[in-house]
Amino acid sequence: xxxxxxxxxxxxxxxxxxxxxxxxxxxxxxxxxxxxxxxxxxxxxxxxxxxxxxxxxxxxxxxxxxxxxxxxxxxxxxxxxxxxxxxxxxxxxxxxxxxxxxxxxxxxxxxxxxxxxxxxxxxxxxxxxxxxxxxxxxxxxxxxxxxxxxxxxxxxxxxxxxxxxxxxxxxxxxxxxxxxxxxxxxxxxxxxxxxxxxxxx
Amino acid sequence: xxxxxxxxxxxxxxxxxxxxxxxxxxxxxxxxxxxxxxxxxxxxxxxxxxxxxxxxxxxxxxxxxxxxxxxxxxxxxxxxxxxxxxxxxxxxxxxxxx
Numbered sequence: 107x108x109x110x111x112x113x114x115x116x117x118x119x120x121x122x123x124x125x126x127x128x129x130x131x132x133x134x135x136x137x138x139x140x141x142x143x144x145x146x147x148x149x150x151x152x153x154x155x156x157x158x159x160x161x162x163x164x165x166x167x168x169x170x171x172x173x174x175x176x177x178x179x180x181x182x183x184x185x186x187x188x189x190x191x192x193x194x195x196x197x198x199x200x201x202x203x204x205x206x207x208x209x210x211x212x213x214x215x216x217x218x219x220x221x222x223x224x225x226x227x228x229x230x231x232x233x234x235x236x237x238x239x240x241x242x243x244x245x246x247x248x249x250x251x252x253x254x255x256x257x258x259x260x261x262x263x264x265x266x267x268x269x270x271x272x273x274x275x276x277x278x279x280x281x282x283x284x285x286x287x288x289x290x291x292x293x294x295x296x297x298x299x300x301x302x303x304x305x306x307x
Numbered sequence: 308x309x310x311x312x313x314x315x316x317x318x319x320x321x322x323x324x325x326x327x328x329x330x331x332x333x334x335x336x337x338x339x340x341x342x343x344x345x346x347x348x349x350x351x352x353x354x355x356x357x358x359x360x361x362x363x364x365x366x367x368x369x370x371x372x373x374x375x376x377x378x379x380x381x382x383x384x385x386x387x388x389x390x391x392x393x394x395x396x397x398x399x400x401x402x403x404x405x
Contacts, residue, residue: 119376119378121376121378121379125379126378126379126382129378129379129382129383130382132382132383132386133382133383133384133385133386133387134386135386136383136386136387136389136390137386137389137390137393139390140389140390140391140393140394141393143394144393144394144397144398147394147397147398147403148397148398148401148403150403165338165341166338169334169338172334173331173334176327176330176331176334177327177331179327179330179365179369180323180324180326180327180369182369183323183369184320184323186317187317187320187323190317280369280370281370284365284366284369284370285370287365287369288362288365288366291358291361291362291365292358292362294337294358295337295354295355295357295358299337299338299341299354300350300351300354302341302342303341303344303347303350306341306342307344
């Protein structure tokens with residue numbers, strides 16, 4: 107029973123079916139975010155009433171958020187590296203660091219949303235508000251789910267219920283986390299940076 | 308029978324840190340170019356190249372697609388290509404040009 111983590115779950119390809127499932131999920135989630143990004147771009151510049159993106163975007167602030175999420179990808183991959191070496195102390199440190207960076211990102215997003223609402227940007231206000239909050243809100247939900255997963259593994263590790271042989275669990279959580287990061291790479295460029303010249307000049 | 312992931316050589320921790328430094332520099336470049344008015348005519352392709360570069364590095368090295376079984380690349384690429392195709396088709400259909 108205890109060996110299923112290392113010996114079971116293989117497919118006829120010799121690959122672990124959980125990892126195949128995770129990559130299939132990531133591929134399908136690409137479509138989900140593509141539909142939300144498409145909606146944002148189709149509605150871009152179509153709002154008939156303000157506030158408009160260039161009135162509310164804060165590029166330096168969002169750049170720091172993007173940097174925080176990027177660094178969380180580093181701590182995540184270091185956590186995986188640690189468990190593969192059997193270094194459980196570093197695994198806990200890096201899992202905790204990744205969770206904290208994820209929480210910092212979410213806190214930043216909450217603050218940004220609060221500022222936007224104070225400026226009059228709401229889900230019902232205009233096309234910009236509804237498409238922006240839907241896209242970035244769903245991304246935030248993905249990050250929240252990732253933080254919950256990582257904290258669960260952190261607690262499991264503290265209780266001694268995460269062995270080196272179960273490193274695939276951390277690898278799968280890592281794949282999900284890095285996917286959330288690459289989605290933000292796209293959102294940061296397509297939503298924020300393309301609008302930046304209108305914000306700055 | 309052990310699963311394949313145990314046999315794959317991943318980069319060292321130092322290499323991961325170097326990659327993070329490169330990604331940070333590219334992010335700083337992305338932000339810097341939007342402040343340079345002279346680059347306005349080439350801003351879109353420039354941002355596109357920089358963000359696609361970051362995307363490929365994260366997927367290749369942090370998600371280990373560069374070292375992993377090609378079936379994973381196929382699964383990811385299928386979703387990604389469909390996503391890009393749908394996005395492009397909608398942009399063309401509704402005549403939206405950024």
